[in-house]
Amino acid sequence: MTPTLATLLLITFAVSVLSLVVLGWAVWRHHMRWGPAAARVIFGPREEGIPEEPAVPAGEEKRIRPEADLDSLPEAAREELLDRAEADRSSAAPVLLFLLSSTVWLVVGSIVGVVVALKFTFPDWLTGSALLTFGRLRPIHLNAVIYGWLSMAGIAVMLWLLPRVLRTRLRGTWWAVTGGVIWNVAVTAGLIALAFGWTDGLEWMEIPWAIDILFVLAGGLMAVPLFATLKHRRVGHLYVSVWYFAAALVWFPILFVIGNWPNLHFGVEHAAVNWWFAHNVLGLWLTPIGLGAAYYLIPKVLGKPIYSYSLSLVGFWALALFYSQAGIHHLIGGPVPTWLVTLSIVQSVMMVIPVIAVAINHHVTMVGHFRALRHSPTLRFVVAGAMMYTAVSLTGSLQSLRSVNQLVHFTHYTVGHAHMGVYAFASMIVFGAIYFLVPRVTAREWPRPALISWHFWLSFLGVGLYVVALTIGGVLQGLAMMDPDLPFIESVRVTLPYLHARSVGGAMMTAGHLVFAYHVAVLVLGRGPVRQEAPWRPKLSSLSNPEIAS
Amino acid sequence: MAAEALFPLQPGDRLVTRVFALVIAVTLILAFAALMLVVQPYSQLSRVEPDPGSAPYTVEQARGRDQYVSLGCVYCHTQQPRDRDFGTDDERGWGRVSTPADYQWDYPHQLGTMRTGPDLFNIGARQSSEDWHLTHLYQPRAVSPGSIMPAFPFLFEVKDEAGEDDVVVQVPPAYAPAIGVVVAKPEALDLVAYLISLDHTYPSAWLETEEAADEQ
Numbered sequence: 001m002t003p004t005l006a007t008l009l010l011i012t013f014a015v016s017v018l019s020l021v022v023l024g025w026a027v028w029r030h031h032m033r034w035g036p037a038a039a040r041v042i043f044g045p046r047e048e049g050i051p052e053e054p055a056v057p058a059g060e061e062k063r064i065r066p067e068a069d070l071d072s073l074p075e076a077a078r079e080e081l082l083d084r085a086e087a088d089r090s091s092a093a094p095v096l097l098f099l100l101s102s103t104v105w106l107v108v109g110s111i112v113g114v115v116v117a118l119k120f121t122f123p124d125w126l127t128g129s130a131l132l133t134f135g136r137l138r139p140i141h142l143n144a145v146i147y148g149w150l151s152m153a154g155i156a157v158m159l160w161l162l163p164r165v166l167r168t169r170l171r172g173t174w175w176a177v178t179g180g181v182i183w184n185v186a187v188t189a190g191l192i193a194l195a196f197g198w199t200d201g202l203e204w205m206e207i208p209w210a211i212d213i214l215f216v217l218a219g220g221l222m223a224v225p226l227f228a229t230l231k232h233r234r235v236g237h238l239y240v241s242v243w244y245f246a247a248a249l250v251w252f253p254i255l256f257v258i259g260n261w262p263n264l265h266f267g268v269e270h271a272a273v274n275w276w277f278a279h280n281v282l283g284l285w286l287t288p289i290g291l292g293a294a295y296y297l298i299p300k301v302l303g304k305p306i307y308s309y310s311l312s313l314v315g316f317w318a319l320a321l322f323y324s325q326a327g328i329h330h331l332i333g334g335p336v337p338t339w340l341v342t343l344s345i346v347q348s349v350m351m352v353i354p355v356i357a358v359a360i361n362h363h364v365t366m367v368g369h370f371r372a373l374r375h376s377p378t379l380r381f382v383v384a385g386a387m388m389y390t391a392v393s394l395t396g397s398l399q400s401l402r403s404v405n406q407l408v409h410f411t412h413y414t415v416g417h418a419h420m421g422v423y424a425f426a427s428m429i430v431f432g433a434i435y436f437l438v439p440r441v442t443a444r445e446w447p448r449p450a451l452i453s454w455h456f457w458l459s460f461l462g463v464g465l466y467v468v469a470l471t472i473g474g475v476l477q478g479l480a481m482m483d484p485d486l487p488f489i490e491s492v493r494v495t496l497p498y499l500h501a502r503s504v505g506g507a508m509m510t511a512g513h514l515v516f517a518y519h520v521a522v523l524v525l526g527r528g529p530v531r532q533e534a535p536w537r538p539k540l541s542s543l544s545n546p547e548i549a550s
Numbered sequence: 551m552a553a554e555a556l557f558p559l560q561p562g563d564r565l566v567t568r569v570f571a572l573v574i575a576v577t578l579i580l581a582f583a584a585l586m587l588v589v590q591p592y593s594q595l596s597r598v599e600p601d602p603g604s605a606p607y608t609v610e611q612a613r614g615r616d617q618y619v620s621l622g623c624v625y626c627h628t629q630q631p632r633d634r635d636f637g638t639d640d641e642r643g644w645g646r647v648s649t650p651a652d653y654q655w656d657y658p659h660q661l662g663t664m665r666t667g668p669d670l671f672n673i674g675a676r677q678s679s680e681d682w683h684l685t686h687l688y689q690p691r692a693v694s695p696g697s698i699m700p701a702f703p704f705l706f707e708v709k710d711e712a713g714e715d716d717v718v719v720q721v722p723p724a725y726a727p728a729i730g731v732v733v734a735k736p737e738a739l740d741l742v743a744y745l746i747s748l749d750h751t752y753p754s755a756w757l758e759t760e761e762a763a764d765e766q
Contacts, residue, residue: 120666120698123698127702133622138622199620199622201658250576266595267656271653271659271661274659320580328587334661337594409663
């Protein structure tokens, strides 16, 4: 290692640690003064203590906090509630476009996923055409669920939530709608290209760079309304969710352009960029979306501010500092310079700090309210997702240690881990957000509450089976590979039962998605009840707030 | 009542009330990460010369590599043998640890992250028989019992009888078509040419330099 590199590395670590110390000091200094008030900006006057849960029929919110007096909301909160309703309605068109598109991609992506999983069991099934071979379907699955489902659904959540927490209406709606249409064209073109073997050949960046230009265009169009809305905010304090969303909206385009730039990268450097990008799709795009949504939904549904607003500040900046440099742990043991891998391992372990900060906030806020999980579908999805975030992040830090990595690196364990992050954490929270927001933007109720339960349990148990099976199977596979006396085929043989079980888990998740898609369709087609607001909430029909509408 | 009145600004708020400041700060953090994880490796590795033992691909091998990429072989096969004190790759005969100098002809890289199947960085050295590879691609289980690799019959065609230039694939009776012979399409021949070209067993100039540096 050259002295320059050593110096740079030392500076990196010093900057990271120093930033944390400064942050801790700032939090400690200001803790008593602004933390608690800032956590309450999501509530109207005297709204604290009153749950909001549109996923249950109006009036049934009482069951979430039986002690709450729903009729106590004073006239003072009226303006806040009107603003919020207006904000919800203002984003309806783009939110529904993104949401419905993402639902279609979810169904497509998960059906392809099940086919891919079954191919481990039946390697001679669907081998007649190159379009259906494993190596073509697998990237179709990944790109459909990442760029079609989770990115679009995440953008829908942001389009809905930003106006709401900023107390304004969504600006430049049609920019977002146009962006959404182009995004769909890009996903469609990308998946067709992959089916026919036109690929950039890099995991998480398979879609050909020529089609990537469409994604950049669509992303640029969508940035306009989001930043315009930020500019017109009518709140003094930016709630923690807004930091996460704004950061994600800055980070992802930069990462996408650097990673996908054609004919710039080469050889091992390309691999480093590949995994820096791929890890950050989760770390700096899907994670901030999921955490931002959870930071709003848990306290909002409960009517109770998050436990420690100051901690959320530590969590956010530590995530930014550490996650952005963790990606190269995907190349431990590979032909990349040692200093680079070491840097990523250190940052991966440092991720424990933001994870614990977020965990304390999400979980401690729930203490005393676990009964609410029975009554609030939103909360059930979001809390399950938040718990999975803690679990997946802590195991992720563990996996970056060389000794653990040596065992699980090239095995199905990693695939299980990826699904734990993208699905059990991010997708579950996004599902929860969707159950909350759709009644608000459409003024309709979920027609069949039982279907929400079916969806939850199919998804939750499905992904549970998926992750447990691949975790065990992956460890056994790794142990077999680490034993030089065993022939390689033994590492294949030991995984088979677990691969079969994985298919069952995947099929359960897919069944859950079909239930979800059906439910969304029934609601959107107007087959469900129109939402009857509780008396203490403004009726949407009576909406006219001249101040905000102008 | 305006929210500002409800929640008057406090000293600590300045950091998070300014969207502009937030955007600049998060951009700087990412730029810093890119400096460490993209720019540094770029400048360090762009000085690396291809290993003298390696050679650019022939046209046929390059076409075969395109097949390898397009069929997604990377999702089950790595191309990065690990060091002998990190895993059992060396004992399995998968070759010496690879170095950045071994990859300078590869675009896009195919390092891979998954070993549902074995590492292929030196498959050409382990198995140099074109016949074996063709049979294996046509039906992996014909030569590798217990394999769960997908079969690639679409890279082949079944003919009543082989033409003069046709490469006939040896298929055990259990897997052979009822009538006719299995003949390799050009795509299969290209792919096999690439697989056989995967031989990085030459002595690594990179490793020798590193060892020399360590001894100093």
